[in-house]
Amino acid sequence: MVRGALTWGAPVLESALTLITDGRLYYRGHDAVSLAESRTLEDVAGLLWTGTLRPIPVPLRAHLALTPLRAEDSVLEGFAHALIHAGARDLQARDARPEALPANAARVLSLLFAVNERVHGIPAAPDLTLHERLGRTWGTSPLQTDLLRRALVLLADHELNVSSFTARCVASSGAGMHHAVLGGVCALQGVRHGLSTELAYELLELAAQQGAARALSSVMRRARYLPGFGHVLYPEGDPRARALLEFMTSTCPDVPALSAAQALCEEVRREVGEHPNIDLALALVVSVLGGPIERGLILFALGRTVGWLGHAIESSAQGRLIRPRAKYVGPVPIGKTPPGE
Template sequence: MVWMTAAEALKVLNVRPQTLYANVSRGKIRAKSDEADPRRSLYHRDDVLRMARRSNGRRKIEAVSAQAMQWGDPVLPSAISTAADGRLLYRGHDAVTLSDTATLEEIADLLWQAEPGQPLAAPAAAASAAHAPAALPAPASALGAGLLALALRSASDAPSMDRPAAELRAEAAAVLATLTQAMIGPTGDPTTTISRRLALAWQRPASEDLLRRALVLMADHELNASTFATRVAISTGASLAAGVLAGFTTLTGPLHGGASAEFAQLIAAAKRQGAEAAVASWRASGRALPGFGHRLYAQGDPRARALMKLLPELQPHTDLAAAAEAQAGELPNIDFALTLLAAAHGLPDDAPFILFALGRCVGWLAHALEQVQARRPIRPRARYVGPSAGTC
């Protein structure tokens, strides 16, 4: 069973009901209404078992810190975005609502706190040309092109410390333009929106509105792995480009930006053996199910819902969603939605990755600008678990 009753959860956890409800409110245990009795709630079995494995009693500070570093509790103060009550907020504004009309450039102006009357992101594309070498090797992928372009900027851009905020915001726009041009090429007018440039590059002008929405929804997501990497780099005084490069490199991992590639493997398996068998086989391997579930959203990823309501049902996506909910109690997340968008509109195989990277670059730069103001390095301590002195 994927879900358990309150009585079953309390028995496993050996805690009072108030503690169970507190863990639900903090997002540590997912809950949903019981279809058989809407007055009752059901609790996600995996979350309950994970909480039960934690030791009882007061934990030492290093154990608390270690858990915070791994998942769940914010480790840095930030005013940029938060996932709260099933919604994603950008500086207090609902990201889903913003995605109805805003462009990624307008979200950049919001997150970077552009001064009134001085939009920064849209007109800055041409500025990246001054930083680009006359000739570059041609990487085989958008990932390789992005890594190369950011590395070249990182080697020459000035450190971020002790510089005027307005100057840094203008440089942030140029870094975004550099990554955009590297990943999609010099398509169309460099001063137009990124969603428009993507639609032209992929020869899908009718898809522009959905691309715009996807970019806005990807712009930021609290202190995820890539954002934290960006902030660590910036905390040393590194340039904005170097901070973005640090964040961008984390997207090579299958647990973050590479999730869409993992989901593509699940799609292929579903086409070969059917959705139910593909999900069961994947779960039996011990790997996290790509494209489904998000621990910050007990009722499902709102970004995925916002996109999926505008997309048609496709196979094997629909059957995979049903199998994932039945077998694991997990709902589609943004990786699922981006892959569905690409399939429904005939976009390139790497379109989900490009949308993720270009959208999230806006958030990385927002966190970089915020971290500059902190003026102190991020330096966690290690909890040493190796051999003691004299034993080796």
């Protein structure tokens, strides 16, 4: 039972942040899809970090490393570098008193948005909301900026996914907020989590060039699974993906990638009965924005940072080290009798 709990099994940790039930996603009892209609990432941060649905003030000042970022560095590498630097030097963020944690979390969130701005040579704008800051950095239209807002809200948390669980474990050790988020950023680097968005983007591009059936065959030969489709927790379809796809269908129907996405959805539903998940939706968001491919992962990281910080706050408040035991299956030590004999 315990072994199965680690792979989509029974709940193993208590949390008041996020509930996934009956095909829907809730942040502290509020439907995430409904929140995405009008709320900002700051609103959701306030809800997840304090239990109150009101925006958390996000400070402009960020502890950025003075060393220049190299042209070949990715934005996520910039995130990691800044988190290590600030984690060692931001004295205020080390304040572990419960009442200080939401403000400390806001400093970390602001840091990552500032890193993205710095990479693009854009000065920070204190009078803008986070999605507007991101849109300004990427040069998006007002409609595209609203799409970013919706995506950020829908990505904010997703229970004990691998990156959130990692952030929670790091925080349980007594490490600070920056290092908890750094753990989450590292967990995004795998193809079973964050990088699956990039595989879905490649599938979408191939479908636009070769058609849905050929693209699916080509990608499945290499990936051995269907990137962008299916989710264990949503057998009837990922509500986050559905909300974003419906919004893009109604607001930008002429984007060529939309036709490719629709063809992929029809082909997959007919052949294997799976529905699109958040990875395909993010891939389409990147296509609507005009790329590059890394933007999907950046958007994922910036939105999910709110959840990572929420789990870090909750883990710190619980005051317990997350330290599961391993079921040993190796060689029996010399001189010991195997169990059961």
